Amino acid sequence: MDQTIRTEYLIIGSGVAGLSIALKMAQHHKVLVLTKTERGETNTAYAQGGVASVTDELDTFEKHVADTLDAGDGLCDEDVVRMVVENGPDRIQELLDYGANFDREDNGELMLGKEGGHSEHRILHAKDATGWEIQRVLLEQASKNSNIEILEHFFVLDLLTQHHLGRYINRGTPNINCYGVYALNLESRKVIRILSKITVMATGGSGNVYASTTNPPIATGDGIAMAYRAMARVANMEFNQFHPTAIYDPGQSPAFLITEALRGKGAILKRPYSKEEFMQEYDPRKSLAPRDIVARAIDTEMKKSGMEYVLLDATHIPAHELTDEFPTIYKTLLKKGIDFTKDMIPVVPASHYICGGILIDKIGRSSIQSLYACGECTCSGLHGANRLASNSLLEGLVYGQNIYEAIKDATKGITWEEEIPEWNEKGTSNTEEWVLISHNFREVQSIMSNYVGIVRSDLRLERAMRRIDFIFQETEAFYQKTKVSPELAELRNIITIAYLIIKSASIRKESRGLHCTTDYPDKSGEIWNTVL
Numbered sequence: 001m002d003q004t005i006r007t008e009y010l011i012i013g014s015g016v017a018g019l020s021i022a023l024k025m026a027q028h029h030k031v032l033v034l035t036k037t038e039r040g041e042t043n044t045a046y047a048q049g050g051v052a053s054v055t056d057e058l059d060t061f062e063k064h065v066a067d068t069l070d071a072g073d074g075l076c077d078e079d080v081v082r083m084v085v086e087n088g089p090d091r092i093q094e095l096l097d098y099g100a101n102f103d104r105e106d107n108g109e110l111m112l113g114k115e116g117g118h119s120e121h122r123i124l125h126a127k128d129a130t131g132w133e134i135q136r137v138l139l140e141q142a143s144k145n146s147n148i149e150i151l152e153h154f155f156v157l158d159l160l161t162q163h164h165l166g167r168y169i170n171r172g173t174p175n176i177n178c179y180g181v182y183a184l185n186l187e188s189r190k191v192i193r194i195l196s197k198i199t200v201m202a203t204g205g206s207g208n209v210y211a212s213t214t215n216p217p218i219a220t221g222d223g224i225a226m227a228y229r230a231m232a233r234v235a236n237m238e239f240n241q242f243h244p245t246a247i248y249d250p251g252q253s254p255a256f257l258i259t260e261a262l263r264g265k266g267a268i269l270k271r272p273y274s275k276e277e278f279m280q281e282y283d284p285r286k287s288l289a290p291r292d293i294v295a296r297a298i299d300t301e302m303k304k305s306g307m308e309y310v311l312l313d314a315t316h317i318p319a320h321e322l323t324d325e326f327p328t329i330y331k332t333l334l335k336k337g338i339d340f341t342k343d344m345i346p347v348v349p350a351s352h353y354i355c356g357g358i359l360i361d362k363i364g365r366s367s368i369q370s371l372y373a374c375g376e377c378t379c380s381g382l383h384g385a386n387r388l389a390s391n392s393l394l395e396g397l398v399y400g401q402n403i404y405e406a407i408k409d410a411t412k413g414i415t416w417e418e419e420i421p422e423w424n425e426k427g428t429s430n431t432e433e434w435v436l437i438s439h440n441f442r443e444v445q446s447i448m449s450n451y452v453g454i455v456r457s458d459l460r461l462e463r464a465m466r467r468i469d470f471i472f473q474e475t476e477a478f479y480q481k482t483k484v485s486p487e488l489a490e491l492r493n494i495i496t497i498a499y500l501i502i503k504s505a506s507i508r509k510e511s512r513g514l515h516c517t518t519d520y521p522d523k524s525g526e527i528w529n530t531v532l
Helices: 016-025 061-071 078-098 130-143 222-229 260-265 291-305 319-325 327-335 392-407 435-451 458-480 486-507
Strands: 004-012 031-034 148-151 154-160 180-185 190-201 240-247 268-270 310-313 345-354 357-359 371-373
Touching: 004 016, 004 180, 016 031, 016 130, 016 392, 031 190, 061 078, 078 130, 078 392, 130 392, 154 190, 154 222, 154 486, 190 222, 190 392, 222 357, 222 371, 222 486, 240 260, 240 291, 260 319, 268 291, 291 310, 291 345, 319 327, 371 392, 435 458, 435 486, 458 486
Parallel strands: 004 031, 004 190, 031 148, 190 371
Antiparallel strands: 154 180, 180 190, 240 345, 268 310, 310 345
């Protein structure tokens, strides 16, 4: 029985990036959106802090651009930064028109917060659940549109290219084409072909490559890994952002994030024993320095003291303001026996955001024809070596518009590639050795956390690469003889992400932004992207 779906436009992912494109495309065409769990379970929904955009008369595009370039530590593409910043207000207005309920002052003006690395108040937020609010309003709009079909519990396994037609391709092969995907229907457990004329990757991040992450379990780098296997170019994978302030709660996954907006409100990082402020010793911006600086400072303090956390003190801020502006944090901490209006919060850095990914241009084109990408799975040039807080949701919105403009009439003359074979699982079987998958997944996380974390060295990277290579060989042999499952597919993807991070980190012989190595503690003076 032929297991095939045919669509003009296929979008993989239902977060801010994917749904922004879908809503625009649906004005003219039918769109198919795939999500591997439920449509609301995305990285977007977990974003607490807000979305950055110039909306106040005291703020300017130039200031936002300057802040982004400063955080990116020399690796941002300034043209891309200006494009995103200058288009931000229009995209914010669209969210407002959709019905997004951002916090407002008593006079009705948008309430603007301030976060690390920002010189002005420009963070729009909905309490401490901004991502959830944006996800809500986008899904609400999508549900009203008959041109948008969202298929839940469809796990995309691989992109379809000439490789699946029996042709040899490599990263240097010209004119590689994307013809769609193989996807596992998690209800029927059948792998189907989805043939598409245009495919958009909007699969989010890869935080679960590390043992402690603020990301939901779904963030396993699927889009980046699939694109790399399909011979797309990826770049700057060494730049993994560790959010400085997740609750210290060993064994809890995902780690609960304490939004940077709390530091923007005035919360101060302090040493556990002496209760002294320490960030002034690392940066004049103190607790509101960019995330790479704050995370490294906390890591240093932890190593100096032997403690597994530092403290975040918000007790000097009026209690009613804390409970009103940060209700989710307040309730979550209370369940853990912490009243942050009276008690300091134990915090520790946790894997949060990857600044590298599928290399794209200003309209979201990848190096593979008919394959576009948007959001955290990409390297667009906006973030450089370190993402400025709250620029990620803005990037998804702006690139959603750009991709829409680029692809709305792009299927003319394109036909479905009907010669792509159906999924072949001959020779595979179900196995009871699933413990191998969970064990290898945890081992990858342990290797990455211990050897490829906030501070690295050549020796640690070499050791990590040897161990990841062994796990890769073992897992691929297991994959060849085993019926595919989402757990096995995620393991393969997370191994690929680990390899790409280690490889890129090994290439960069300097410390810049989020990449800090003891062997090359200074910037080289040369600036380049690590393109694989």
